[in-house]
Amino acid sequence: MHFPLWITALSLLGAATASSFKRQADGPEYQLKTGPLDTDWTKQVGTNPWPEYPRPQLARSEWKNLNGVWQYQNASGGAAELATPPFNKTLSEAVLVPFCLESALSGIMGSNLIHSWYRTLFDVPSSWFDSEKRVLLNFGAVDYQTSVFVNGKLAGNNTGGYFHFALDVTDLVNTNGTNELIVYTYDPTNTDGTSIPLGKQRLNPDHINYTPCSGIWQTVWLESAGRQYITQLDIDAKADGSLNITVHTSGDQGNSSVGSFDITVHSQGAEGVALQETGQANAPTLFKIDSPQVWSPDSPNLYNVTVKLGSDTVTSYTGFRTLSKGVIDSLPRPLLNGEFVFQFGPLDQGYWPDGLHSPPTYEAMVSDLKAVKEVGFNMVRKHIKIEPGLFYRACDELGIMVVQDMPAMPTYPYPYRPACTDGAVHVTPEQQQEFERELARMVEQLKSHPSITTWVIYNEGWGQSRYDRTTDVRLTSLVRSLDPTRLINTVSGWHDHGAGDFHDNHHYSFPQCGTPFWGGDSGPFDASRIGFQGEFGGVGNNVSIEHLWNVPHAISQINQTYELAETLEGWNFRVRATFADLRSQVEAWSCSGAVYTQTTDVEGEVNGLLTYDRRVNRMDVERWKGDIEGMYEAARNRGTVPDGGEEGGEGQVRRYVVGVDEPFKAEMMMMG
Structure with missing residues (x-):
């Protein structure tokens, strides 16, 4: 790296x-x-x-x-x-x-x-x-x-x-x-x-x-x-070379003359300066770089950024890429740099047996991402947890797209409790207000990382009202206002109310991604939005005690796994069968991305690509590489360029720009 x-x-x-x-x-x-x-x-x-x-x-x-x-x-x-x-x-x-x-x-x-x-x-x-x-x-x-x-x-x-x-x-x-x-x-x-x-x-x-x-x-x-210092850098770098930056600063501290900043940008892999300009602090400033090397999973090109404000100097980085959505072969698709890229990767929970939320070392944390990248996955869904900045930097550098979840509240209708049998989630107005404050804070803290492609607001109804669509619409608009550059998956899994850019289905063990058949709480597929398999798979393989979370209660629950395979050979067979089914749905229907559960085992869950201690890699690596590349090939065969040709071309092209597109206008209308 x-x-x-x-x-x-x-x-x-x-x-x-x-x-x-x-x-x-x-x-x-x-x-x-x-x-x-x-x-x-x-x-x-x-x-x-x-x-x-x-x-x-x-x-x-x-x-x-x-x-x-x-x-x-x-x-x-x-x-x-x-x-x-x-x-x-x-x-x-x-x-x-x-x-x-x-x-x-x-x-x-x-x-x-x-x-x-x-x-x-x-x-x-x-x-x-x-x-x-x-x-x-x-x-x-x-x-x-x-x-x-x-x-x-x-x-x-x-x-x-x-x-x-x-x-x-x-x-x-x-x-x-x-x-x-x-x-x-x-x-x-x-x-x-x-x-x-x-x-x-x-x-x-x-x-x-x-x-x-x-x-x-x-x-x-x-x-x-x-003395007057930089508190935050908001950086949005597009594939066309446009660089929108806001330099947020502290209070005056007695030096009101400091209001402008100097910025220098240069590629990490090339000699010379790509940009050297001056801008005004605390306001969006637009610059332009000629012919940037764009960021993608195949070419994760990054640029170093230095900003000087008075006596304060900070360093940062960015990647030039554009996230949008468009119509390809009559199907709504997520686009990266103007092309449909099938997003495929594991549910990544980020738990460690020795440090729990805290990985023991940077090397350990990155080892998970390298294992994901090695077999060809181009994405992780960071599941209802926010990681340290170094995690996202590793994704930026390795070329791994991130679907970022908001950490959920615990009041949801699972496990089923008498107070929740009506499907209502009993969250007080004060608790909901705090959730929304922290949702906004997540977006503000992470929005400059080029690897993040999508924000997820709710997971499987946790903390979400089953029947109140207005809150879903309002929060989608809130996130869109804070970050109009990315796609929004309002509800991953259950209780879809029509808000956001995706219709996201969870289905274990085999997928139902953008298909005209469905099961569970996701309901029939909404063909006006991007079809996405937010979770599938979850096939388990029990291992010997030296690789298990040695807590009797956790071990006793291993048999609650969706499926259990006795051997690694059987596990690989079953998982690859779910991949084959997913590929057939990519070829036939509207599937634009999928999340396999999961990167590692966690406590009583034994359905990871790696065991919880990271000492056993269950994947038949070479075969997985072929299966995953086959998924991308199936997506490419459905077309990669929006209907009508390249961006800016004539004909049937329909390109939505996140933040001012038709679904966003519909969200605003639903708000009344």
Whole structure:
């Protein structure tokens, strides 16, 4: 894999600064716990985990990694303890940040950790104390509500378990000496009366829901920024070379003259500068590059981007590609750079037996993606979880399209409960409002990654009302307004109300993709929208105990798998049969993409391409390569160019532009 030079440099810097990170001499000693299952990377983690710079689309050269051994203590008194934080006190246990408190790698491996305290000490390089600089404290993600104290004062709060947040702590840190960092976390998971976006996390896991992840689970770091600093880069680069960028900035900080920025763009694989211009901050600015090398799964070309605003400089990257939809052979299709590309890949849940939500290492995380790419898949559906920025950077660089789910709320009619027998989902207005706030935050945080092709709002009715179509239409319009450059899959699976660009069916084990026959809750295929198989397959293969999540309750539920094959030969036979059926539907009907369940086993689920410990690859790789290429061939034979010829040609061409197309207008009309 090709890594930009600035990524390599920042990664090395992170490793160097992490090794000098201060910890309390009198603090408790960290010990790796023995969990139900490990991986080959578990014992490689050590006590300076994840040294890589964590936010590749907004990177600064002066930074300090705060990952490592911190102090931990359960806040048994609950939220009332916020009135008396444990300032200048040694906490009772050692925890390895950034790993979920329930994980073996954290050193805690606890349960029902609703309220928690973290504590550590840090110092700040003297060179960062300058009138033209600010000191930022960054958290990759903390589940779920967070209060942060620096040197005895509240630095800020955050709500949402999947999102990066930054705090300006310039006025709180000591210019000479040690600083104390205290973090309080509240994670209700699915306790009675709560309904938060949490994906597959459950306090009492079942066959399709897993061990929760509480507390700090992504990198914590300090960085030095300019006096007025860049808070976010929104970058949309099209295949025609147009580059639309918005440089968001912090408050004035006493320097109102800083309003313009300088931008430099150059290809990662070529000499010379492709663009060098000036623009105005906090407003969309349009530039143009001549004849860019476009991004696609076959050629994942990327361009480095440097933005300078006053005394602040950040580096980023982008890929030039255009996502749209059009009509090919009378069928609505998703288009990449003006051509129909069949999207095919696994359901990717991103769970790890040693770190749960947190992969043990960057190498481990990327190994899953490489296994997917090796057999020819060009897509993953990131299933009701949001990953660290480095995951999406890996997809950008490897050329893997991402169908990105919004993490679901737990109140859905499965398992069936008396309160849900009428099909209604009992979500309070306040809970719905929070879901929508976090939905918008997901789009804003991830929308500059070129690999992301589609946003998924709801999965299988979880947190969605079965009968209320107006909410589906409204949320589709919300996402479209935040990001008019991508397609939207409003409902993957059940309770389709006609909103969004896809009609998405889930059907196990064999597919029903864009067909005139159907089953389950998806209803008859809507031929006016793109036909998509949001989930199918799920064929399982039980393995020996050394590759299983060794929890009796999980093992007892293995037989709930859709199908079980006794041998790897039988498993490959059955899965390849589902592929053959899918290919026939691509050839005959309106199937434009499909998601096979799933990349890896997870706890009691044994239907992965890889086992949960990643030590067994079930795929007959060479045969899978042929089957997957055959799927793309079938799609190509249905035509790749929109009716009437190339974009801009005459004749029967019908090209929809996401954001101003006919379905979008219909959504607005349905809103009334």
